Amino acid sequence: MNEVNPPKAVESIVETIGNTPMVKLHTFSDLKGKYYAKLESFNPGGSSKDRIGITIVEQAEKEGLLKPGGTIIEATSGNTGLGLALLGIKKGYNVILIMPDKMSPAKMNVVKAMGCEVIVCPTEVEPDDPRSYYSVAKKVAKDTPGSFYANQYHNDANPLAHYLSTGPEIWKQTQGKITHFIAGLGTGGTISGTAKFLKEKNPDIKIIGVDPLGSILAHFHRTKNTDIDAKGYKVEGVGEDIIPSNVDFDLIDHVVTVTDKESFDWTWRLAREDGMLVGGSSGLAVAGANLYFEDNQQDEVLTVILLPDTGERYIDKIFSEAWLRSNGFLEKITTLKELVFSKAANLPPLITLSTQDTLIDAYDKIDKFKINQVLIETKDKYIQLLTKSVVYNALLSDQPHNTKIGKLELIDVNFMDIETDYTIAKVALVEKEVIIITRSESPIGIITRQDLIDNTNIRESDL
Known part of the structure; x- marks a missing residue:
């Protein structure tokens, strides 16, 4: 047992966001160097998205976009919605979330339990289709008096949150010795904000993005064009069929593409070999790290891999053998x-x-x-x-x-x-x-x- 040193009592659950632990990974025992997981599941809402809820809401308040009694609207895979719900509870805002139908029922039930209204939209439509969750979110925001559209894909408060918190935490936890930072690609806030801070401290730090097969972000990083159609994939909360302005591709040194099966295999390995019950986007990040370092073996690396959320919301999907088998991920x-x-x-x-x-x-x-x-x-x-x-x-x-x-x-x-x-x-x-x-x-x-x-x-x- 560690020495008893509990955090101080606080006035609100929002004050417990951040300062998440970093734990050595043993699944990488065959690779040279040191590898650590930044466990964002320790945030009160169970994910890294809690961090951006604070900056998005507070910046909107300062700019007069969100007034007392207003409504926050967001297109989300679930975790950002929960982060915004925590702020809504604290500050008295209503929250309406527009979610794609591929998201786990557990995620939808969690945000509903936190008082959010949920609108579900089809996943397999183009981004500009009026039925897409992007389009529906914009329409709901337009039609709702006193509303504020959080728009995490293009809101600079998203990367700002990680520049102010995630980056400094990692720098301090590694005593400035970090050599590589690895994270999944999605809205771009996590990797871009964290990378900006770390590269200001040490420009030689390598930033590795991980993208699910079917997303267009890895292709855009290589070619700087969007002449490719997004394909469906099962891992949640990462990848895009649009190019979010929050992804600063100039800060990203390399992007690895990972399949759903590789993501889920590593998600199970993290649970069974490291005792980390995390979501599929965490498995994706670790799978990407493994692929990258298989081709780039180095002795003196100190790598931090950000694991975005808890696995508890995926018990009926990723951690269900029946679901894995019916989707072709098990024999x-x-x-x-x-x-x-x-x-x-x-x-x-x-x-x-x-x-x-x-x-x-x-x-x-x-x-x-x-x-x-x-x-x-x-x-x-x-x-x-x-x-x-x-x-x-x-x-x-x-x-x-x-x-x-x-x-x-x-x-x-x-x-x-x-x-x-x-x-x-x-x-x-x-x-x-x-x-x-x-x-x-x-x-x-x-x-x-x-x-x-x-x-x-x-x-x-x-x-």
Whole structure:
């Protein structure tokens, strides 16, 4: 245990923003030099974007753009929205956030919990399309009296925040010995503001940007033109299909392009090898650092990699094997045994009730485990299926909550031995929603149509 030295008590959660820790990375043990993670998840809102909320709001107040009781509007992947929400809570502003639909539900739920209104827009549209989250944010700002559009992509208060805080912190934490700074590319505020401060201290410090494959920023850095179309990618909070004015490309020495799979593989490695539960943009930054130094091995490097946010908002995506598998980032399961046991960490192998249990018991079980059916064991140990739709229909038709399950519509189910060929199970699930898997004739688990869909990258496969 470290010596007890807690920070002083403060008046507002906003005062806890910044001064995040720097921790040595052990995932890079094969590379020469020293590598440290700047853990921005320690900010109160869980990301580096908390920092820019302060400067954006305070600068808008000074310029008379944001008045008491006003509304802050922003196009955001979620983290900037939460940073602005913290300021809104402190200062009494309403906050309306426009978010693309690829963002995790957890992010949307967090900002809603903080009192924000959320408008969701399609991701796969051009930036100037009226449905894009950029366009919708501008329209909402125009139509909302007393509003201020934060516009993090082109607001110089964004890089200013990192020039005033992130850069000085890193310089002090490394005692001025930093040789390389690595961060993901997005709105440009983090890398540009931090780089400006560091290069003023030592022009020889190398600034490495990391861009997801599909973004146009790496291409623009190399060619200074935008003659390339952005492609879709899954990692959140980095990359762009526009060129934000906040990205100062002159300060960036090199840009590495990283795939989604590389980002997510390194995100898992950070959790398992360094105990850092961080988001996919952190995995992207570390993957980029690894690629860069594989080609640029140096003995005396002290590298700081900025890890932008917490991984808690991606539990149902990046840290879900089903999500990774359905999006093609994990190898497909090819046997029933693998499929049954891959579910063990998320659900009990069998979720059952008896015919003597009640309608409300069934509802509670479905709601608790977020499932679409419950197995019902009869008096003679025969197993049938009660679906969520039957339960909901019974509740909506005002059947008594104490109605015995035996009086509801139950469905017969098929049984299949765990050694059965996977393709036979797929054929069987065309006819039945659920198959009970047995070993030595004893039920040990179930598989559903959803399990097969989760095991398939639908866009690249015909099942």
